[in-house]
Amino acid sequence: MEERSQLAEKILDQTADAVIYADRSGTIARWNRAASALFGYPVEEALGQSLDLIIPEHLRAAHWRGFEAAMAKGIMKLQGRPTLTRGLHKSGRKLYVELTFAIVKGGAADEVLGSVAVARDVTERVERERAATRTSSP
Numbered sequence: 001m002e003e004r005s006q007l008a009e010k011i012l013d014q015t016a017d018a019v020i021y022a023d024r025s026g027t028i029a030r031w032n033r034a035a036s037a038l039f040g041y042p043v044e045e046a047l048g049q050s051l052d053l054i055i056p057e058h059l060r061a062a063h064w065r066g067f068e069a070a071m072a073k074g075i076m077k078l079q080g081r082p083t084l085t086r087g088l089h090k091s092g093r094k095l096y097v098e099l100t101f102a103i104v105k106g107g108a109a110d111e112v113l114g115s116v117a118v119a120r121d122v123t124e125r126v127e128r129e130r131a132a133t134r135t136s137s138p
Contacts, residue, residue, distance in 0.1 A: 018097075018119040021104065024071050024112060026051045026064070038097070038121050040090030056088045067115065074112045076101050084126070087119065096126040 012019055012030070018038040021030035031046040039046070039054050046053060055063050070076045080100055087097040097119045104113045 016120075019116065020051075020054075020119065021114055021116045022051050023114040026067055028053065029114065030116075035119070038089075038095070038119060039087065045090075054088050056086050056094055059086060070101075070103060070115060071112055074103055074105065076103055076115075084122065095121055096123045098122045 012032050015032060016034055018035035019030065019032045020028060020035050023029050028046050028049050028051060031041075031043045033043075035046065036042050041049075041053065051063070051067075052060055066077060078101060080102060082098050082100050084096060084098055087095040089095055099117050099119045101115055101117050104116055105111060106113050
């Protein structure tokens with residue numbers, strides 16, 4: 001079992017996309033290397049912090065409404081479909097990130113433990129598409 005756990009950790013840390021797990025309170029409990037590269041926070045700084053660390057201030061209220069509803073109901077509105085949103089880098093720079101979310105359940109009662117997000121930086125693509133739209137407009 002420990003061997004499988006070590007393998008799971010290696011897979012998580014070597015995955016190209018950012019993987020962030022937050023408990024029911026929205027506290028970051030797992031942060032892989034790609035999350036550090038994407039958001040600029042080393043694992044030591046991110047663990048134990050609120051998800052507000054990477055959410056731009058103007059999006060926080062909406063995020064927490066959705067997060068708390070998902071934790072209470074055990075289901076997510078997006079049902080695993082990717083969504084484009086903004087993220088916040090340690091430097092203060094805003095990023096465009098494409099995210100997928102999942103509820104993490106466990107225990108005998110299949111209780112909600114938290115949420116996992118898989119994120120990738122799509123800033124260049126979004127900016128390129130927006131620039132192309134602006135130049136093609138009359």
